[in-house]
Amino acid sequence: xSETEFRLIPEVTPETEHFWRGGERGExxxxxxxxxxxxxxxxxxxxxECLSRELSPEPVSGHGTVATYTVNHQPWNPSVKxxxxxxxxxxxxxxxxxxxxxxxxxxxxxxxxxxxxxxKFEEQDDVYLPxxxxxx
Amino acid sequence: xxxIERRASISGIGQSAIGRRLNRSDLDLTIEAALEAIADAGLxxxxxxxxxxxxxxxxxxxxxxxxxxxxEVQDAxxxxxxxxxxxxEGPAQLAPVIxxxxxxxxxxxxxxxxxxxxxxxxAQGSGRRGGMGLGAPDRRVRGIFQWMLPYxxxxxxxxxxxxxxxxMHEFGTTREQLGAIAINAxxxxxxxxxxxxREPLTMDDYLNARxxxxxxxxxxxxxPCDGSTAVIVSRVEHAGGSNAPVKVNAVGTxxxxxxxxxxxxxxxxxxxxxxxxxMWSRTDxxxxxxxxxxxxxxxxxxxxxxxxxxxxxxxxxxxPFVEGGKRIAIDGELPLNTSGGQxxxxxxxxxxxxxxxxxxxxxxGGERQAGAPKVAVVAAGGGPIAGCLLLTR
Numbered sequence: 001x002s003e004t005e006f007r008l009i010p011e012v013t014p015e016t017e018h019f020w021r022g023g024e025r026g027e028x029x030x031x032x033x034x035x036x037x038x039x040x041x042x043x044x045x046x047x048x049e050c051l052s053r054e055l056s057p058e059p060v061s062g063h064g065t066v067a068t069y070t071v072n073h074q075p076w077n078p079s080v081k082x083x084x085x086x087x088x089x090x091x092x093x094x095x096x097x098x099x100x101x102x103x104x105x106x107x108x109x110x111x112x113x114x115x116x117x118x119x120k121f122e123e124q125d126d127v128y129l130p131x132x133x134x135x136x
Numbered sequence: 137x138x139x140i141e142r143r144a145s146i147s148g149i150g151q152s153a154i155g156r157r158l159n160r161s162d163l164d165l166t167i168e169a170a171l172e173a174i175a176d177a178g179l180x181x182x183x184x185x186x187x188x189x190x191x192x193x194x195x196x197x198x199x200x201x202x203x204x205x206x207x208e209v210q211d212a213x214x215x216x217x218x219x220x221x222x223x224x225e226g227p228a229q230l231a232p233v234i235x236x237x238x239x240x241x242x243x244x245x246x247x248x249x250x251x252x253x254x255x256x257x258x259a260q261g262s263g264r265r266g267g268m269g270l271g272a273p274d275r276r277v278r279g280i281f282q283w284m285l286p287y288x289x290x291x292x293x294x295x296x297x298x299x300x301x302x303x304m305h306e307f308g309t310t311r312e313q314l315g316a317i318a319i320n321a322x323x324x325x326x327x328x329x330x331x332x333x334r335e336p337l338t339m340d341d342y343l344n345a346r347x348x349x350x351x352x353x354x355x356x357x358x359x360p361c362d363g364s365t366a367v368i369v370s371r372v373e374h375a376g377g378s379n380a381p382v383k384v385n386a387v388g389t390x391x392x393x394x395x396x397x398x399x400x401x402x403x404x405x406x407x408x409x410x411x412x413x414x415m416w417s418r419t420d421x422x423x424x425x426x427x428x429x430x431x432x433x434x435x436x437x438x439x440x441x442x443x444x445x446x447x448x449x450x451x452x453x454x455x456p457f458v459e460g461g462k463r464i465a466i467d468g469e470l471p472l473n474t475s476g477g478q479x480x481x482x483x484x485x486x487x488x489x490x491x492x493x494x495x496x497x498x499x500x501g502g503e504r505q506a507g508a509p510k511v512a513v514v515a516a517g518g519g520p521i522a523g524c525l526l527l528t529r
Contacts, residue, residue, distance in 0.1 A: 010282035076267030
């Protein structure tokens with residue numbers, strides 16, 4: 001997938017800005033509870049574990065594991081080249097936090113469950129979408 | 137504890153013409169189904185005092201997905217109702233049926249018209265099945281879809297495929313096993329004059345069809361259609377019309393995991409796990425008592441996942457359960473999706489399955505009749521929505 005291809009993009013809000021714009025600094029950022037240290041995704045005003053409201057954005061390593069994937073062949077959107085890989089990636093710091101994403105930088109046929117990946121951001125207007133590529 | 141859904145029955149069923157491009161309005165189809173259901177229940181429209189539907193009218197839903205809202209149908213038939221609802225949130229497409237049971241049990245209504253209408257085939261015209269969100273003028277997505285659509289995951293096919301793939305990885309489920317569900321549906325559709333696709337489907341046809349999103353090929357995906365299905369939910373005391381009412385034995389509505397596609401706790405099952413467990417907790421009947429199963433098949437793997445969730449197969453063993461298709465055939469130990477399901481009969485969105493369960497319990501299935509079943513299960517939904525019904529005669 002090229003850097004400039006069409007994508008739908010999120011509407012950035014004050015609640016999601018840390019996530020959608022962290023890529024400007026090359027950082028994958030989640031809200032984290034200052035009390036119980038739980039990572040929270042999607043963003044919420046309250047920690048779902050301990051109900052603390054003391055939450056702050058914190059970067060993670062950007063490394064993770066493919067929990068599952070699908071190779072999409074259907075041209076739902078004629079302006080997007082197929083096939084491409086949609087995956088759920090579990091982040092290393094807290095595997096219960098998953099991101100739906102695309103796996104890029106490899107042949108779609110090479111993607112597998114358990115594959116180690118790292119984040120790679122794609123800039124689209126004012127957002128930086130976290131995609132993932134194979135670890136070197 | 138009394139399961140108060142047993143104070144309700146399904147006293148009438150009706151279904152409009154079903155087709156690929158009927159070019160009739162959703163209200164027109166709905167009235168056809170509703171009047172048939174009302175007559176089947178031995179009632180007149182003056183006796184209908186409740187109305188409910190999924191997903192209700194309006195909203196930013198794909199073209200042809202919503203039928204008419206309940207106010208339009210109420211007004212068209214000049215109904216005077218003591219209870220009404222329409223909406224998208226709840227235990228999947230069966231939510232209005234379950235809610236109607238509770239409304240009847242609570243005494244808010246005696247006879248509720250419940251319907252689901254789709255005109256997706258006409259709305260899509262001769263074009264491809266569209267992706268979600270692509271019509272947004274500013275290409276911005278909001279709410280839960282912001283976590284999925286930016287990655288070109290435009291369809292439920294993609295979202296369900298992620299789960300199917302993980303199920304294959306953990307349990308060795310195969311495409312041939314998913315194919316057994318599609319082939320069974322097509323064989324059963326041969327006995328359903330209203331089914332969209334009735335010509336036989338072979339395993340070669342299935343495996344050689346074009347890939348949509350791995351592991352789903354074309355025949356793993358249901359077929360958009362136009363049509364309306366209606367049922368009348370009545371107080372159980374109502375004697376019904378010439379066909380006896382079908383009794384509601386138990387309902388399942390629970391969702392105990394995180395209610396999203398990406399954060400759900402177990403990537404090999406869905407909300408069906410919780411709805412099914414709750415349904416069995418409300419009855420003395422067991423999976424072994426069920427003689428016909430009408431399980432949601434928006435995508436083939438969802439049916440397999442429902443088979444596991446409902447306890448017909450152990451976790452991870454849905455694949456071997458359906459393999460070869462004998463067990464799930466009309467004359468097998470658990471006849472499955474006897475009218476062809478959504479994969480072959482058309483995407484009536486859960487209500488086609490509900491209608492067929494009633495047909496089977498009344499013994500009116502004709503050449504597709506699966507013996508003389510006394511207990512049937514109906515399940516609808518995939519992902520973070522699920523609802524199920526245990527019905528008896």
